[in-house]
Amino acid sequence: MRQHVNPLSKNFNEIEYIPSLMEIFGDSELNLHLDIGSAAGEFLFDLALVNTCWNYLGIEIRERLVKTAKLKVKEREMKNLYFLFGSANNILNDIQNKFIIENVKSISFNFPDPWFKKRHIKRRVIQPEFINILSNSLQKGSLIFIKTDVKDLFDYMDFIISSNFNFKTIDIKNFNYSKSFNPNKVKTSREKYVIVNQLDIFERIYMKI
Numbered sequence: 001m002r003q004h005v006n007p008l009s010k011n012f013n014e015i016e017y018i019p020s021l022m023e024i025f026g027d028s029e030l031n032l033h034l035d036i037g038s039a040a041g042e043f044l045f046d047l048a049l050v051n052t053c054w055n056y057l058g059i060e061i062r063e064r065l066v067k068t069a070k071l072k073v074k075e076r077e078m079k080n081l082y083f084l085f086g087s088a089n090n091i092l093n094d095i096q097n098k099f100i101i102e103n104v105k106s107i108s109f110n111f112p113d114p115w116f117k118k119r120h121i122k123r124r125v126i127q128p129e130f131i132n133i134l135s136n137s138l139q140k141g142s143l144i145f146i147k148t149d150v151k152d153l154f155d156y157m158d159f160i161i162s163s164n165f166n167f168k169t170i171d172i173k174n175f176n177y178s179k180s181f182n183p184n185k186v187k188t189s190r191e192k193y194v195i196v197n198q199l200d201i202f203e204r205i206y207m208k209i
Contacts, residue, residue: 026079033181041069048081101137108145111190114153135166147203154202170205
């Protein structure tokens, strides 16, 4: 069951100090992937273990999950994985954290909370203002991956990102995953559940131009 957390709560206005990439990772020169809404981190743990030539950074709004994930990283002595607690919008909108967006090669939004009620749509992680932040700071050629099993949410996210002229849609069928953050096509827990239950998956890739 998903624990709903209001990202607009004032509780997330205070942002924790984020160390430099050199302090966070064993090799800060590796390509950096950012996963927004990383939950307990299983997806990133799987990725970081099998794809050691990339660094992985997860942002999650549920503090308990972040604390548990950080303990696992420490216990397993992983040098290419790190987790942050807080609202992604607030963290990445903070000028002191601009270095994160400026260094990422790709960002994933995997099965984010749909916030179905009309009055709650403003709580969805992808908002025009947030995409503008990414648009202004991402390097050219950086990629955004979205994936969900909720058609309405997919249409909404696609509209918001496609409305920004700095992003163009990439043909997934011809996309070369071998050079991406996920060369082995590791799946999230939600994706595995959706596949087992034969539900539809909607996904798209965008490039900063």
